[in-house]
Amino acid sequence: MPPILVVHGGAWAMPDDMVDAHKNGVRQALATGWTVLQRGGSALDAVEEAIVVLEDDETFDAGRGSFLNRDGKVQLDALVMDGATLRAGGVGCVERLKNPIRAARKILSDSPHVYFVAEGAERFAQEQGIALCKNEDLIIPREVARLQEYQSHGTDRKPDLFAPAISHDTVGAVALDNKGNIAAGTSTGGTLDKAPGRLGDSSLIGCGCYADNDTAAASTTGWGEPIMKLVLAKWTADRVGAGHPPDEAASDAIHYLKNRVNGHGGIIVLNRKGDFGIFHNTPRMAWGVRSGILDVVGVEKH
Ligand code: GLY
Numbered sequence: 554m555p556p557i558l559v560v561h562g563g564a565w566a567m568p569d570d571m572v573d574a575h576k577n578g579v580r581q582a583l584a585t586g587w588t589v590l591q592r593g594g595s596a597l598d599a600v601e602e603a604i605v606v607l608e609d610d611e612t613f614d615a616g617r618g619s620f621l622n623r624d625g626k627v628q629l630d631a632l633v634m635d636g637a638t639l640r641a642g643g644v645g646c647v648e649r650l651k652n653p654i655r656a657a658r659k660i661l662s663d664s665p666h667v668y669f670v671a672e673g674a675e676r677f678a679q680e681q682g683i684a685l686c687k688n689e690d691l692i693i694p695r696e697v698a699r700l701q702e703y704q705s706h707g708t709d710r711k712p713d714l715f716a717p718a719i720s721h722d723t724v725g726a727v728a729l730d731n732k733g734n735i736a737a738g739t740s741t742g743g744t745l746d747k748a749p750g751r752l753g754d755s756s757l758i759g760c761g762c763y764a765d766n767d768t769a770a771a772s773t774t775g776w777g778e779p780i781m782k783l784v785l786a787k788w789t790a791d792r793v794g795a796g797h798p799p800d801e802a803a804s805d806a807i808h809y810l811k812n813r814v815n816g817h818g819g820i821i822v823l824n825r826k827g828d829f830g831i832f833h834n835t836p837r838m839a840w841g842v843r844s845g846i847l848d849v850v851g852v853e854k855h
Pocket of ligand 1: 723741742743744752753754755773774775776777778
């Protein structure tokens with residue numbers, strides 16, 4: 554089976570001066586994940602490694618450099634899922650993990666559970682040999698300034714955080730390996746000024762991502778609450794399972810998101826045949842595809 558990797562780095566009205574940084578980040582993530590697939594590694598490993606690159610890149614709202622919550626802290630969510638076994642691992646509201654996707658992967662691989670939150674997730678990660686960091690290590694000046702600017706507006710004059718112009722730089726990946734297995738993963742810092750303890754769609758199974766060899770792998774980005782209401786990643790995978798090609802399912806999903814709950818965002822979808830779809834209803838979405846014949850990144854409509 555020829556492998557393929559598709560990644561995204563958020564769907565929003567990305568300004569022109571941020572396009573290159575997004576494309577570069579996506580390119581790096583593709584290169585790293587592709588190396589795994591080319592060596593015969595699993596889709597799951599490729600997804601994890603690609604997402605680590607995006608978490609480490611301060612361009613994106615994932616890992617270090619994420620949006621700050623109302624208290625000025627980074628709180629991260631991540632999920633990974635294996636289409637062969639339906640095993641999944643998710644972490645929510647973690648504050649001391651540089652790469653929450655690594656903890657999510659450990660849950661998938663080494664725990665009978667599917668989901669850990671907050672201190673319990675951090676304790677699990679530490680028990681699995683993952684070093685904890687300080688929350689301050691995840692905070693960068695750009696985000697301190699962004700939060701201060703946002704909070705300086707009076708309650709009734711705050712910009713609409715859920716307009717597509719505001720960044721939803723959640724990152725994600727879907728992959729197919731040479732054994733014919735698919736996997737999906739998603740990681741985020743959530744939304745600017747979020748209430749402490751708020752979980753978005755990204756780490757919730759079927760919302761932020763989903764993977765089932767019988768249907769498809771999907772990863773979403775965008776305004777989390779509407780995506781959660783539609784369990785959009787599972788909805789999309791099921792649509793592929795019902796016979797719709799992934800590109801059509803991706804477009805159907807984002808139209809459904811808009812028409813049913815006035816949501817906005819983007820999605821990447823991949824099936825076991827290597828057919829994929831990329832769609833968003835925001836002005837831009839960072840995306841990239843790598844296979845034996847494709848090596849392409851973009852921010853406009855695919
Ligand atoms: N999609 C990211 C979030 O809303 O948390």
